[in-house]
Amino acid sequence: MDKFFTAVRLEENLCKGCINCIKRCPTGAIRVRNGKAVITKQFCIDCGECIRICPHHAKLAVYDPLNVMNQYEYTVALPAPSLYGQFNNLDDINIILTALKRMGFDDIYEVSGAAELVSEMSRKYVEEHKSNYPLISTACPSVVRLIRVRFPNLLEHLLPIKAPVDIAAELARKKAMEATGLSADKIGIIFISPCAAKVSAVKEPLGYEKSDVDAVIAIKEIYPKILNYMSQIEKKQDIEDIAISGKIGISWGGTGGEAGGLLTDNYLAADGIENVIRVLEDLEDQKFSSLEFIELNACNGGCVGGVLTVENPFVAKVKLKRLRKYMPVARNHLYKEEILDGFWTKGVQYEPVFNLGLDVKESIGKIAKVEELCEKFPGLDCGSCGAPTCKALAEDVVRGVASEMDCIHIFRQYINECHPDS
Amino acid sequence: MSDQLHLTYNISPDDFTRAGEASSDVKGKLKQMGVSPEAVRKVAIAMYEGEINMVIHANGGTINIIVSPDEVKMILEDEGPGIADIELAMQAGYSTAPDKVRSLGFGAGMGLPNMKKYSDQMKIQTELGVGTTVTMTVKL
Numbered sequence: 001m002d003k004f005f006t007a008v009r010l011e012e013n014l015c016k017g018c019i020n021c022i023k024r025c026p027t028g029a030i031r032v033r034n035g036k037a038v039i040t041k042q043f044c045i046d047c048g049e050c051i052r053i054c055p056h057h058a059k060l061a062v063y064d065p066l067n068v069m070n071q072y073e074y075t076v077a078l079p080a081p082s083l084y085g086q087f088n089n090l091d092d093i094n095i096i097l098t099a100l101k102r103m104g105f106d107d108i109y110e111v112s113g114a115a116e117l118v119s120e121m122s123r124k125y126v127e128e129h130k131s132n133y134p135l136i137s138t139a140c141p142s143v144v145r146l147i148r149v150r151f152p153n154l155l156e157h158l159l160p161i162k163a164p165v166d167i168a169a170e171l172a173r174k175k176a177m178e179a180t181g182l183s184a185d186k187i188g189i190i191f192i193s194p195c196a197a198k199v200s201a202v203k204e205p206l207g208y209e210k211s212d213v214d215a216v217i218a219i220k221e222i223y224p225k226i227l228n229y230m231s232q233i234e235k236k237q238d239i240e241d242i243a244i245s246g247k248i249g250i251s252w253g254g255t256g257g258e259a260g261g262l263l264t265d266n267y268l269a270a271d272g273i274e275n276v277i278r279v280l281e282d283l284e285d286q287k288f289s290s291l292e293f294i295e296l297n298a299c300n301g302g303c304v305g306g307v308l309t310v311e312n313p314f315v316a317k318v319k320l321k322r323l324r325k326y327m328p329v330a331r332n333h334l335y336k337e338e339i340l341d342g343f344w345t346k347g348v349q350y351e352p353v354f355n356l357g358l359d360v361k362e363s364i365g366k367i368a369k370v371e372e373l374c375e376k377f378p379g380l381d382c383g384s385c386g387a388p389t390c391k392a393l394a395e396d397v398v399r400g401v402a403s404e405m406d407c408i409h410i411f412r413q414y415i416n417e418c419h420p421d422s
Numbered sequence: 423m424s425d426q427l428h429l430t431y432n433i434s435p436d437d438f439t440r441a442g443e444a445s446s447d448v449k450g451k452l453k454q455m456g457v458s459p460e461a462v463r464k465v466a467i468a469m470y471e472g473e474i475n476m477v478i479h480a481n482g483g484t485i486n487i488i489v490s491p492d493e494v495k496m497i498l499e500d501e502g503p504g505i506a507d508i509e510l511a512m513q514a515g516y517s518t519a520p521d522k523v524r525s526l527g528f529g530a531g532m533g534l535p536n537m538k539k540y541s542d543q544m545k546i547q548t549e550l551g552v553g554t555t556v557t558m559t560v561k562l
Contacts, residue, residue: 152459281446284463285470355456360562361491363455364427371429 003351006044007062007199008051010037014058019383021050021059026273027149031396032386042353045145046197047273047298048307061196061307064215066222069104072188072214074180076172077105078165081112081245081253082194082303083219084323085316087230093250093323097242099229103222105190107176108242112249114168116332119248119261121161121342126262126292134268134283134291135159137258141201142298143276144348148206151280152350157294160207160344164252165191165198167342169212190215192222194306195299207344218308246331250324254317255302259295261330269295271302356398370394378409427451427489433473433500435482438526445469448487452494457562464560465494468540472498472556475533478523479503480554496541496558504550512538 017035022028029043030050037050037058051059069075077100084093097108118139126135136157138144147154169189176187191198191213202211233239251257259267268291270279276296282288299305301313309316356370357363373394380390385406387393396402405411429451431444449466457465469485476483480502488495505511511518512534519529538544541558548554 150453152453153463284449285442285445285466350459352453352456354454356454357456359491360455360457360489361425364425364489364491367451367455367489368424368427 001204003204004042004044004353005200005204006039006041006046007196007203008039008044008046008048009060009062010039011058011060012036014056016056016058018055019388020053020055022383022386022388024049024053025388026277027146028388028392030388031402032383042351043149045142045149045298046195046200047142047146048196049273051196051307061199061218063193063196063199063218063221063308064190066217066225068215068217069188069190073186074106074176074182075104075188075190076107076109076176078109078111078168078172078189078191078213080165080192080194080219080303081110081115081250081257081320082306082309082316083192084250085253085304085319086219086223086309086311087227087319090319090323092239093243094239094241095230095233096226098233098238098240099226100192101240101242102229102232103225107172107179109168109172109175110243110245110249111165111168111191112245112252113332114171114249115164115252115258116245116249116261116330117167117334117337117342118161118164119258119330120334122159122258122293123262125159125161126264132157134288134294136283137293137295138207139163139252139258140297140299140303141197141206142195142273143296144206145197145200146273146276146298147280148348149351149353150277151284152352153284154280155348155350157283158207158348159293160347162208162342162344163201165193165202165213166205166208166211170341171337173212188214190217192217192219194219194303194309196307197298206348207346208341209345219306220308220310223310244331246328247324248330249332250320250327253302253320254304254313255295255297257302259293262293264292266291267293267295269297271297271305272300273298356395366398369398373397373404376404376410377407380409382408384408425490427487429487429489431485431487433476433482433485435477435480437477438528441474441477442470444485445473452489455489457494461494461560461562464540464542465496468537468558468560469496469498471533471536471540472496472558474528475537476500476502478519478528483553492562493542494560494562496556496560498556498558499553500555501553504552504554505546505548506550508546508548 022030202213248261255271256269304316305313356366377390480500483500486497514535515531517531523529543559545557
C-alpha cells in the first residue's frame with residue numbers, strides 16, 4: 001500500500017532537464033535536479049500535464065501491456081465512453097465492441113452502462129444531501145487527489161459514490177462468474193482507459209479499500225488493434241449486439257456529461273486542471289451560492305482529453321455527440337441491477353503534504369524566511385535553478401533540499417563579489 | 423526567530439481583476455503553515471470580504487496581517503469616506519455600493535456581516551472623510 005502512488009514516470013535517458021514540465025505542473029511537484037526531472041510523488045495528482053507538455057517524451061504513464069489478458073481464463077473488457085470518440089464516421093458502437101471481442105476479450109461491459117447507474121444514484125444522493133451543497137463530482141481521480149492535498153475544507157462536499165468504472169467492474173465480474181462458473185480470480189476485468197490517473201485510482205482508490213478492476217490498458221495502445229479488427233468486419237450481420245448504454249452514459253466521456261445526467265440546471269462543469277483549481281479556490285472562499293453540483297475534470301474537454309487518448313478532445317466530443325444522437329436517454333436503471341456496494345466505504349483524509357513546518361510556530365519562521373528569500377531572488381521565475389518559480393526555490397531552501405546558490409543570479413552576484421575586477 | 427509573521431498588502435482601488443489576490447495569498451500561506459482548515463476558511467472569507475470592501479468603497483488601502491501561534495490578526499486600513507452608520511452597515515443586505523459594482527455581482531450587503539461572522543473579534547474605527555480601520559482576529 002502506498003497512498004501516494006503515482007502512475008507518472010520519467011524515462012531518464014530521454015530527459016534533457018529542460019523546464020517545460022516544472023513550469024506546467026499545477027502542484028509544483030517537479031524539480032530538475034542534476035539535469036533530470038524529479039517528481040515528488042506526495043505532490044503529484046496524476047493529472048498528466050507533464051506527459052502532455054514534455055517535448056522529449058520523457059514523461060510516461062505506467063499501465064498494463066495488452067497481453068495482460070493472457071493471464072486470465074476469462075476476460076471482460078471495460079471500454080471507457082471516451083474510447084468511442086476516437087473513431088471517424090462511426091454510427092454504431094457495436095462495431096468497436098465486436099472488434100474487441102474478436103481481439104480476444106470474452107465479454108464486454110460498457111463503463112457508460114454503469115455510468116447511467118451512477119447518474120441515478122447521484123441524482124438521489126444530491127437530492128437528499130442539501131446541507132452538503134454543492135456536491136463535487138469524484139469521477140476524476142486527479143480532482144479528488146488535488147482536493148485531498150490542497151482543499152481540506154472541501155472534502156465534505158465530495159460525492160461519496162464509486163466511479164462508474166468500479167461499478168462496471170463489480171457488475172461485470174458478477175455476470176462473468178454466473179456465466180462461466182469460474183472463481184473470481186480466474187476472471188480478468190480489464191479497463192480501457194483514457195488516462196493515467198485511473199491507473200492510480202485502481203491501484204490505490206480513494207474512498208474505498210479496493211477496486212474490482214484487475215488491469216488498466218491504454219486507449220492509445222489498443223486503438224490500432226481495434227481499427228484493424230474493425231476493418232475485418234465485413235457484413236452487417238457479423239456485428240454483435242453488445243452495447244448497453246444510452247445518451248446519459250455516453251455523455252460521461254466529455255465535460256458536462258456527468259452533470260447533465262443529474263437532470264438539474266443548477267450545476268457548474270469545468271475542465272482543465274488550472275480552471276479546476278480556480279473553481280475550487282472560489283468555492284473554498286464561498287463565492288458560489290446555491291449550486292447543487294460541481295463537475296470537475298482535470299483534462300481539457302473531460303475524459304476525451306486524457307493523455308492516453310489519440311484524438312483531439314474537442315473533435316472527440318463532436319463524435320460522441322453524433323453517436324448518441326439517436327440513442328435513448330438511458331438504458332440502465334437501478335431497479336434492474338443489484339449494485340452490491342456503490343457507495344464509498346471510507347472518507348478521504350486531508351494530506352497536508354505542502355506544510356513547511358511541524359506546527360504553526362515553526363512554520364511562522366519558515367514562511368518569514370521564504371518571504372525574505374523571495375525579496376532577494378530576482379523574481380524572474382526563469383526555472384534555471386530547477387524550481388518552477390523563485391518562490392518554489394525559496395521554499396525548497398527552507399525545506400533544506402536546495403541552496404540559495406542554485407539561483408544563477410545570486411551565484412553570479414557572489415562570483416562578482418569574490419572577483420570584483422573580472 | 424520571531425514568533426510572529428508580518429505581511430503587508432497594498433490594495434489598489436477599483437481593480438476587480440486583482441481584488442482577492444491578497445486574501446488568496448494569505449490563505450495559501452496559512453495552509454502551508456498547518457493552520458487548521460476551519461481557521462483558514464474563516465480568515466480567507468473574512469479577509470476577502472474586507473479586501474473587496476476596500477476596493478469598492480474606500481479607494482483601496484493597506485492590509486497588515488500578523489500571524490502568531492495562537493491567532494491571526496488582520497488590520498485593514500483605508501483613507502476612504504468612512505462609515506456613516508456602523509449599525510446600519512452591519513445589517514445583512516444593507517449596501518451603499520453603486521450600480522456599476524452591483525452589476526459585477528458585488529455589493530450584496532454581506533461584507534461587514536460576513537466579516538463579523540467569520541472572525542472571532544472585530545473592531546471598527548471610522549471617521550467620516552478620514553477613513554476606516556477594521557481589525558479582525560481569528561483564534562487558532
